[in-house]
Amino acid sequence: MTSRRRFLAGLASVGVAGLAGCSGLPFVEGDDEREYVELPRDAAGSIEWPDSPFPVAVPPTLADSHRERAETLLASVPTDPSVPNGAIAEELRTDRERTAERLDEAADDPWPTDRLETWRGRRHEAATVLGAYRAATGEDDAEEVETQRRSVRDAFGSLAADHEYRASSPLEAVLAHEPIEALLADCRGRTRPNPAYPDDPVAHPFRAGDAVGRVELARATLADAARVRSVYLTERDDPPSRWTALIDASDRLGLAVSRARSTVRDFLDVYEPPFEADLDGTPATALFRRASGQVSASADEYEERRDDGDYATAVIEAGQALAAVEALRAAIEGIRGDGYQDPVSVESVRETADRARDAIDAIDESDDVRLAARLARPALETFEYLPEYIEDGYVDAARAQGDLAWAELYARAVPPATAFVIERME
Incomplete structure (x- = not known):
């Protein structure tokens, strides 16, 4: 199977399967009242980051x-x-x-x-x-x-x-x-x-x-x-310049980003999730906003870096934009299938974090683990900021669970996005 076909197959696999119970409200419902769910600082736990994507050791x-x-x-x-x-x-x-x-x-x-x-x-x-x-x-x-x-x-x-x-x-x-x-x-x-x-x-x-x-x-x-x-x-024996190769690759990836972004255009730069269901206060809202925002941020950053002549960074941003589009598509499909709207609890947040960790661990199976690690950084960083945000009261249970659900979907999209980028580098 070609890298492009693996990329599309990867999109298909990031569907609604397994979404039940992946989301919830920041409250536990009871009769006519809702009880606030207080999260412990370590509700999301932590992750073990993959090895540095930099090709050689950096001396201390x-x-x-x-x-x-x-x-x-x-x-x-x-x-x-x-x-x-x-x-x-x-x-x-x-x-x-x-x-x-x-x-x-x-x-x-x-x-x-x-x-x-x-x-x-x-x-x-x-x-x-x-x-x-x-x-x-x-x-x-x-x-x-x-x-x-x-x-x-x-x-x-x-x-x-x-x-x-x-x-x-x-x-x-x-x-x-x-x-x-x-x-x-x-x-x-x-x-x-x-x-x-x-x-x-x-x-x-x-x-x-x-x-x-x-x-x-x-x-x-x-x-x-x-x-x-x-x-x-x-550490390298007089390597040649790869200037032309990076320019060409960044151009090819830019076209792919443009096409991919066009498929989710109606879901970008909108504050309220455009769904029929009332998602107010649910993890679905946080998931959608994070997924939509990541597409816009990565795509815009690609264009800025490409215009500045930072071609290596443009390639990374393009890969992240492609993974972000797939994560947004999966989020849309899941929300339309009534996912991410179940009652939330400390345990449901932890279960969502476990699924995100499993998805991050799976990037080790990518065609190039170093590139996959670099593309996966937005998902990795989710586990870095959540403990402090929870402790300081910046996020409630619904927001935390929505962000973790996004980290799972994004991490799942990284291996096929990695294969796609590699193909465009060849």
């Missing part, structure tokens, strides 16, 4: 360099800053203490590229605190900030000009260069003078700190782009 020394730089920056700020304004002194002390605590925490992100992002963020915080402290004590760093910004901008231009998607295969070019593109895009935005360093830093120390921190983050981001690229190329 890359993250260590950010940690060491952050510690050096923060060491220049006294634990009890002495500045004339007591309120500013207290805010500086609090910011320093919070940043120091974060530097003592391990970065537990599942993928090494994410751990780099965490440590860049902590380095940014340390620089921001130092910049604010220096401004509050009468130091004017305006000239240094501008010098650093220009230096990063010049180095960024050189690295971006040399980014030719060198890789051992077109598929590996996508997996290796997509995170590099993301770093370059982030760096590009952070080299702009916004926020600007204030003319009177003593009067506006925290604005000064923001400007200093932004430039430091730009430096860290550019450094990671260069180092991640070097890490990959060092």
